[in-house]
Amino acid sequence: MKIETVDFKIRGDERGALVAINQLTDVPFEIRRVYYMWNTLPDVERGFHAHQALEQVLICVSGSCTVTLDDGRERRDVLLDRPDRGLYIGPGYWREMRGFSGGAVLMVLASQTYNPADYIRDYGEFLASVGATKEE
Numbered sequence: 001m002k003i004e005t006v007d008f009k010i011r012g013d014e015r016g017a018l019v020a021i022n023q024l025t026d027v028p029f030e031i032r033r034v035y036y037m038w039n040t041l042p043d044v045e046r047g048f049h050a051h052q053a054l055e056q057v058l059i060c061v062s063g064s065c066t067v068t069l070d071d072g073r074e075r076r077d078v079l080l081d082r083p084d085r086g087l088y089i090g091p092g093y094w095r096e097m098r099g100f101s102g103g104a105v106l107m108v109l110a111s112q113t114y115n116p117a118d119y120i121r122d123y124g125e126f127l128a129s130v131g132a133t134k135e136e
């Protein structure tokens, strides 16, 4: 499985650090929505779904968390622990988020506005959508 991360340029100076993210240049889509989650307790797991069309870039702008990606054949854990690193997730990936540190803020840039119909929440349905089977 190919893990696609993007390292944003840090435009810091003696006053501190700054990252600017431009649509279509720093992320490969037009950004139509931004959301972020915080106060996620350390034993909480989120996600457990895939998307049919949505593209997203996940950035842990404070603290850390682990994102598990599953393409129906392989599962990989990706630690997000830098505010200048994004994880691109396109369609066809089941995602789970866990291991949120104290103070973690996970920010997500998304290619579409919120659409509950784009979610695949059933793992068997997800496997079928990517042409995989539970036996693989």
Ligand code: T46
Pocket (backbone or CB within 6 Å): 033, 035, 037, 046, 047, 048, 056, 058, 095, 108, 113, 114
């Ligand atoms: C994803 C992962 C990385 C909205 O009303 N608008 C929104 O844009 C979003 C994202 C959520 N919501 C509502 C729906 C639920 O009542 O906020 C509540 C929590 O959302 P959800 O349970 O879907 O959150 P996660 O952390 O399981 O998943 C989210 C995104 O939904 C999903 O697209 O890829 O983060």
